[in-house]
Amino acid sequence: MDRTGNGTEWDAVVVGAGPAGAAAAFHLARRGRRVVLLERTAFPRDKSCGDAVNRAGVELLREMDVLGDLPDAFGIGGLEVSMGPAGERSTRAFRYGREDPSGGRYGIVVPRSLLDDVLVRRAVEAGAVFRPRVHVRGLVREDGVVRGVEAVTAGGRETVRGRVVVAADGSTSKLARQSGLVETARGRLGYAMRTYFSGAPVLEDTLSFHMPLDNPATHSRLPAYGWIIPLGPGRANVGAGVAEKHPGVRLDDLFDRFVAELRATVPWFADARQEGPPKGAPLFFGFTPARSWSPGLVLAGDAAGMVNPGTGEGISFALESGKIAAEVVDARLSGGPAEDLSEYAATLTRRFSGHLETGRHAVNRHRLAWRVLEDTFDSDRPVFALARRAMLAPDHTAGFETTAPGALDDIRHCLDPGLRLAAPLVEVGEILADTVRKDWPFLDRLPALLSEEYLMAPRPALLVLLAAAAFGRNRPPVALAAASDLAALA
Numbered sequence: 001m002d003r004t005g006n007g008t009e010w011d012a013v014v015v016g017a018g019p020a021g022a023a024a025a026f027h028l029a030r031r032g033r034r035v036v037l038l039e040r041t042a043f044p045r046d047k048s049c050g051d052a053v054n055r056a057g058v059e060l061l062r063e064m065d066v067l068g069d070l071p072d073a074f075g076i077g078g079l080e081v082s083m084g085p086a087g088e089r090s091t092r093a094f095r096y097g098r099e100d101p102s103g104g105r106y107g108i109v110v111p112r113s114l115l116d117d118v119l120v121r122r123a124v125e126a127g128a129v130f131r132p133r134v135h136v137r138g139l140v141r142e143d144g145v146v147r148g149v150e151a152v153t154a155g156g157r158e159t160v161r162g163r164v165v166v167a168a169d170g171s172t173s174k175l176a177r178q179s180g181l182v183e184t185a186r187g188r189l190g191y192a193m194r195t196y197f198s199g200a201p202v203l204e205d206t207l208s209f210h211m212p213l214d215n216p217a218t219h220s221r222l223p224a225y226g227w228i229i230p231l232g233p234g235r236a237n238v239g240a241g242v243a244e245k246h247p248g249v250r251l252d253d254l255f256d257r258f259v260a261e262l263r264a265t266v267p268w269f270a271d272a273r274q275e276g277p278p279k280g281a282p283l284f285f286g287f288t289p290a291r292s293w294s295p296g297l298v299l300a301g302d303a304a305g306m307v308n309p310g311t312g313e314g315i316s317f318a319l320e321s322g323k324i325a326a327e328v329v330d331a332r333l334s335g336g337p338a339e340d341l342s343e344y345a346a347t348l349t350r351r352f353s354g355h356l357e358t359g360r361h362a363v364n365r366h367r368l369a370w371r372v373l374e375d376t377f378d379s380d381r382p383v384f385a386l387a388r389r390a391m392l393a394p395d396h397t398a399g400f401e402t403t404a405p406g407a408l409d410d411i412r413h414c415l416d417p418g419l420r421l422a423a424p425l426v427e428v429g430e431i432l433a434d435t436v437r438k439d440w441p442f443l444d445r446l447p448a449l450l451s452e453e454y455l456m457a458p459r460p461a462l463l464v465l466l467a468a469a470a471f472g473r474n475r476p477p478v479a480l481a482a483a484s485d486l487a488a489l490a
Contacts, residue, residue, distance in 0.1 A: 010036045012329055013148055013162030014128075015136050015175060017043065018112075019315050020301025021168030022119035023322030024329075026064055029127035031330045036160060038134040038151065043120060047112035048194055048281035050312060051237050052076065052207055052229050054107045057316030060323065061108075069118045074232045076107035077205040083377045086214060086261045090377055093206070107207075109231055115315075134158075138178055139165065139297070145339045146179070146296030163338045164329045165297045168322065171284035173303035181291045181299060182284075190283035192312050193255045194239025196231070197272040203230035209311060210261070212374075213240060216253045222246060225311065226258035228266075236272075238262070241283060241312045251280055285309050289348040295339040300325045306352070317352070324348065421465050424476035428461045431482035460484035 014025045017039035025037040053061065061067055082089035124130050133154065140148040140159060148161035167175035171189065176182035213224035223243035230236050240255045255278055262269040286305035292298060300306075301318030308314065328344040461481035468477050 008161070009148075010034050010160070010162040011333055012036075012164045012166060012326075013038065013160050014166040014168060015149060016168035016170060016173075016301075016303070017120050017130065017132070018047070018116055018168060018170065018301060018318060019119060020303070020306075020318035020322040020325075021166065022116065022123050023060070023064070023319045024166045024168060024300055024325045025128040025130075025322075026119070026123040026126050027323050027326030028330060029123060031326070032127075033330060033333065035123075035128040036162070037120065037123060037128050037130045038136055038149070038160065039120075039130070039132045040135050042132050043130075044113050044117035046279070047116065048192065048279040049112045049315070050192075050194065050227060050229050050239060051109050051111050051115075051231065052107060052313060052315070053110065053115075054313060054316045057319050058106065058108055060316065060319040063323075064119070064122055066118050066122050069122075070108070070110050070114065072232065073108040073110040074230055075205055076109060076207055076230075078207070080206045080208045082208070082210045083374050086210075086257075087265060089210060092377065106205075109229055109237070111231070134160075136169065136175070139175055144295060146294065149175070163296070163333060164341070166300055166322075166325050166329070167297060167303050168300040168318070169303055171282045171302040171305075171307070173299065175297070176299050176303050179294050179297055181294060181297075182286065182303075182305070189245070190241060190243045190285060190307075190309075190312070191245065191251045191280055192239055192241030192283055193251050193278045193280040194227075194237055195278040196235060196275040197238050197269070198235045198275055199271060199273045200234050200236055200268050203228075203232075203234075203236060205230065210258070213242070213254055213258060215246065215249055216257050217248055222249065222254075224254060226255075226261075227311070228262070228269075239278070243283075243285065243309055252278070283307050283312055283314075287352070289345040289352075292348055293341045293344050296341070298325045298329070298341050298344045304348075320351070321348065324351070421462070421469070421476075424465050424478050424481070425461065427476075427478045428465075428482045428485065431478065460487070 011033040012024070012028050012035045014021045014028075014035060014037045017025075017037055021037060021039075025035045028035045058067070061070075067073070078093060078095040080091060080093045082091045084090050120130055131153075135152045137150045137152060139146050140150060140161065146165050147163075148159055149165060151158050151160055165175070167173055167179075169175055173182065207230075208228040209225055210227070211225040212221045213226055214220065215222050224241060226238075226240040228236050228238050238259065240251070240258045242249070242251060242254060259274075263272075264270075284302060284305045285307055287307075288305065292304045300321040302314055304321060306314060306317035306321055308317070324347050325344060328341055328347060329338075331343070332338045332341060461484055464481040464484050465476050465478075
């Protein structure tokens with residue numbers, strides 16, 4: 001059978017060969033599904049990106065058995081954040097846990113030109129058919145259900161039919177807009193720009209973020225950030241991003257101003273050589289699980305707005321959403337109406353609630369979050385330390401250590417087990433999560449709320465429960481304990 005012919009109906013048509021699309025194609029093909037992966041460009045190709053993959057993404061790459069094909073990937077052991085006005089920034093360092101890097105506790109940095117090519121080759125090895133230089137023009141619908149895509153190739157127009165379509169065609173996804181799932185105008189997208197610099201000394205294994213950046217014209221604060229991401233000996237990815245466009249603000253001016261700041265404040269950067277002109281790409285932060293699917297169609301990765309508003313990181317979200325899409329599609333193809341993909345939205349909600357704010361609410365709340373972050377950046381109070389983690393790196397939270405004294409120290413070994421404080425602290429966490437979920441969804445992932453590892457950190461709630469136990473209270477005052485944690489954050 002000619003699997004690339006017009007008459008073929010595929011189990012799944014995947015549009016876009018970035019991490020989300022390649023992961024979806026790989027996991028579907030590995031399950032024996034007939035998958036075609038369509039990509040508008042030739043491969044390999046460069047892609048404007050920070051190139052960093054966090055520890056969750058590394059585990060997903062390990063599952064796809066691609067790490068062996070990335071021997072030169074630079075290992076990342078932590079995150080450094082510089083906060084405040086340019087030239088006066090305060091710096092905080094966060095380190096991963098000390099486990100062996102092979103255990104997945106570290107991130108990696110690898111250029112997208114290499115990473116995406118390796119992922120596509122792995123999908124093909126699993127059985128997917130890869131078709132580059134295919135320009136997808138729109139969806140094919142029958143009775144309100146997506147049944148494939150219309151495409152243009154070197155040979156002319158073509159209909160590529162599939163029982164399900166996975167749209168992984170990026171932050172300006174044509175398919176997402178055509179389906180009515182996404183209505184974000186180009187003027188309301190975020191944007192990022194990066195290039196490579198060389199001639200630096202051996203760089204530390206640390207991602208470096210600088211925030212916020214100022215409007216070059218008015219010197220007012222922007223929901224914007226700059227980064228230095230080491231690629232290996234003497235080479236770094238340097239860029240700047242802004243959460244949404246602002247009148248009169250050009251991203252290239254913002255980038256140039258950030259580079260000038262680095263040359264003035266980072267000693268090794270003064271003589272670093274820019275390898276080429278910067279490349280830019282849009283960022284879409286409108287993740288809304290309920291609008292990630294329609295009958296016969298799912299959105300994955302950047303097309304679904306799955307980007308961290310704090311850092312612009314999206315590779316790990318892309319890999320995982322691609323895998324989730326494959327799992328849901330495979331299950332629906334095995335029984336029941338294949339077009340009912342509502343479980344995809346439900347799974348995204350369960351998995352990413354609190355990691356990614358929703359829609360325009362995301363950018364608005366993130367602006368407020370940065371204001372709170374800056375005001376409390378130099379405080380070592382435990383709840384501020386926890387909030388700092390959740391806002392800066394919610395997808396890394398449980399893996400970081402901090403030098404803040406007492407911020408996350410586990411003191412259970414100092415407590416009498418007979419006090420039975422674990423259960424009340426879990427209840428406190430549930431109250432906190434329910435309280436912050438609506439207005440501060442990213443705080444929903446605080447370790448204090450979710451992680452058994454930090455249940456006994458010396459935070460206000462623990463002190464309230466200890467005081468109640470000392471005075472013989474029969475029922476732990478969990479509401480008061482939760483209020484004390486919230487008061488410390490306020």
